[in-house]
Amino acid sequence: MFKKAAVLAVSCGALWVGCGVDPEMENEEIVSNLVEAGFRVDDLLIADGKVYVGRDAHVTLEASREMLQSLDESSEQYRTTNQVGTGVTKICVNPTPDFNTYSMLSQGLDLAIANYNERGLRLTFARGPSTGCTANITAQTTTGTGGSAGFPSGGLPYGIINIGTGLQAYSADVNEHVITHELGHAIGFRHTDYYNRSISCGAGGDEGDAGVGAIHIPGTPTTATVGGSVMNSCFRSTETGEWTSSDITALDALYGTGGVAACSTYSFTSYRGQNGTQIRCSCPATSSGTVWGTDIYTDDSNACAAAVHAGAIASSGGTVTVVIQPGQGSYAASTRNGITTLSYGAWPGSFTFTNTTPVQACSTYDFTSYRGQNGTQIRCSCPATSSGTVWGTDIYTDDSNACAAGVHAGAIASSGGTMTVTIRPGQSSYTASTRNGITTLSYGAWAGSFSTSP
Numbered sequence: 001m002f003k004k005a006a007v008l009a010v011s012c013g014a015l016w017v018g019c020g021v022d023p024e025m026e027n028e029e030i031v032s033n034l035v036e037a038g039f040r041v042d043d044l045l046i047a048d049g050k051v052y053v054g055r056d057a058h059v060t061l062e063a064s065r066e067m068l069q070s071l072d073e074s075s076e077q078y079r080t081t082n083q084v085g086t087g088v089t090k091i092c093v094n095p096t097p098d099f100n101t102y103s104m105l106s107q108g109l110d111l112a113i114a115n116y117n118e119r120g121l122r123l124t125f126a127r128g129p130s131t132g133c134t135a136n137i138t139a140q141t142t143t144g145t146g147g148s149a150g151f152p153s154g155g156l157p158y159g160i161i162n163i164g165t166g167l168q169a170y171s172a173d174v175n176e177h178v179i180t181h182e183l184g185h186a187i188g189f190r191h192t193d194y195y196n197r198s199i200s201c202g203a204g205g206d207e208g209d210a211g212v213g214a215i216h217i218p219g220t221p222t223t224a225t226v227g228g229s230v231m232n233s234c235f236r237s238t239e240t241g242e243w244t245s246s247d248i249t250a251l252d253a254l255y256g257t258g259g260v261a262a263c264s265t266y267s268f269t270s271y272r273g274q275n276g277t278q279i280r281c282s283c284p285a286t287s288s289g290t291v292w293g294t295d296i297y298t299d300d301s302n303a304c305a306a307a308v309h310a311g312a313i314a315s316s317g318g319t320v321t322v323v324i325q326p327g328q329g330s331y332a333a334s335t336r337n338g339i340t341t342l343s344y345g346a347w348p349g350s351f352t353f354t355n356t357t358p359v360q361a362c363s364t365y366d367f368t369s370y371r372g373q374n375g376t377q378i379r380c381s382c383p384a385t386s387s388g389t390v391w392g393t394d395i396y397t398d399d400s401n402a403c404a405a406g407v408h409a410g411a412i413a414s415s416g417g418t419m420t421v422t423i424r425p426g427q428s429s430y431t432a433s434t435r436n437g438i439t440t441l442s443y444g445a446w447a448g449s450f451s452t453s454p
Contacts, residue, residue: 026061027051033064058150058158083188083254084123085155088135089261090270093161093183094128095139102141104168107374107425108175109139111241114375115180119248120280120321120354121255123187124271132270137186139179141165147178149185158186176241180230188254192229192246199225200232256280263303268322272299272349275370276377277324283307285317292344293331299324299349301341309339312353325350326365362402367421371398371448376423382406384416391443392430398423398448400440408438411452424449 030051031044045052051059084091093113100106113125128136138160142148145166150158161182167175227236230247243251263281271277281303289305292298297306307313307320315338328350333343362380370376380402388404391397396405402421406412411419414437427449432442 030059030061030064034059052148053151058148058160060150060153060158063151063153083155084135084152084157086122086261087155088123088157089265090124090126090130090132091135091137091157091187092126092128092130092133093137093139096141098141099139099163102165102168103425104170104172104175105139105141105163105165105179107172108163108167108177108179108241110374111172111176112179112183114276114377115176115241115243116183116251117274117277118377119243119251119256120278121251122261122280123255124277124279125183126271126274126277130270130274132267137161137183139163145170147182149182151185152188161186170237173241174235174237174239177230177235177239180241180243181235184231189231189250191233192231201234263307263320263322266303266322268299268303268324268351269349271324272327273373274324274376275326275373278354279322279324280319281322282319283313283317285315286313287315287338289339291339291341292333292347293328293341293350294334294336296325296328296331296350296352297341298331298344298347299351301351303351305339306341306351307353309334309336309341310353311337321354323352323354325352362406362419362421365402365421367398367402367423367450368448370423370450371426373423374425378421378423379418380421381418382412382416384414385412386414386437388438390438390440391432391446392427392440392449393433393435395424395427395430395449395451396440397430397443397446398450400450402450402452404438405440405450406452408433408435408440409452410436411454420453422451422453424451 027046027049031041034044034051034053035041053059093109095106095109110127113127116123116125126133135156136159137157140160140162142162142164143166144164147161147163149161152158161179163179163182167178226232228246229244261281263283266279266281268279271279283304286304286308289302291301291306291309293301293306295310303320303322304317308315312320327346327348329346331344331347333341335341360380362382365378365380370378382403385403385407388401390400390405390408392400392405394409403412403416406419407414426445426447428445430443430446432440434440
């Protein structure tokens, strides 16, 4: 992905050379395979010994060979070999030490991961290092203000995303947009405007349909527009980093309910600290299982039995969305829907289910304990609030009174209500202001922040 109207050289790190393989001959085969598959020669790029489609999607030899295989006639919109297989449930994105030195890139990665996890897909993403990973992607830096990645092969996501260090000069939202885009390539998405790059870039032609390389996803537009998708070829400095409605349709088509993995394949304890992450999974008929808690359950509980207890599904089974939650001081026992749960004391991790998730008081959360979990969203409630110590405007220090900050930001009225607190990185300074009857204070550098929204 590139900045609109910018002419940039792609730099993609070290040349990969297989043992005993002539890289020039390998690239010739990749180009030959892509042309045979239907890609246009003038939209293929060789840079740093690698072949790219649309300037930012690296194609390996294996992936190019898979594109020549016959299309599997199924309800899926991409061939299984060009999607991430169902054996992959948790993709860990591991930033390099150099990547972590760029605050905007680092924040953008957290927000991009949150983008995917908020959709409740059969795939979840985590910032590494983490446990329980069934696939890994390395996030590394490159020059310029663009990014590059590649397409899946062998049922696995592409293993590297390259993000330009020039993006440090852009907003967190733009970084979120670019990294979300490159992760999209890594799990199988083409450019929305592949047929006419000039729509988002101001110049450029057709990358090539390829028959198997750019299959239209039903329910999404067949014509691209500026700002119409995170997967447009080029980005603008005003990008918000958020999904459009057509992006959501495409995500659901490829990785939504049609390919939901069984809840039993997930180790929910491996998601500790990734609070707010949503995992969509399926349950068979369930009439028993060991569960601790009521409404909010220990993360080693039987998820399907807990879902029946919570009323998220019937005992006959179904699909649920598990929401990772912080550990609790205690868990209460109860009997519901034929499932009896046990009580327990303090435990380091929990989960709930969408549509049944209880909203706790914001005052019960210590938001300073979420530092580094940028992008994590916590839904909580506030009583009537007319005062409280708050530092900052729109972005607040993480030791501020959350409910007073919510009133100040306009996320809730002074009469109280429910809001979402989003964990943000620390800032170099915080500005004072008066809004909605709440006066906040200024402050210098602080290690953690949050923002609020309705």
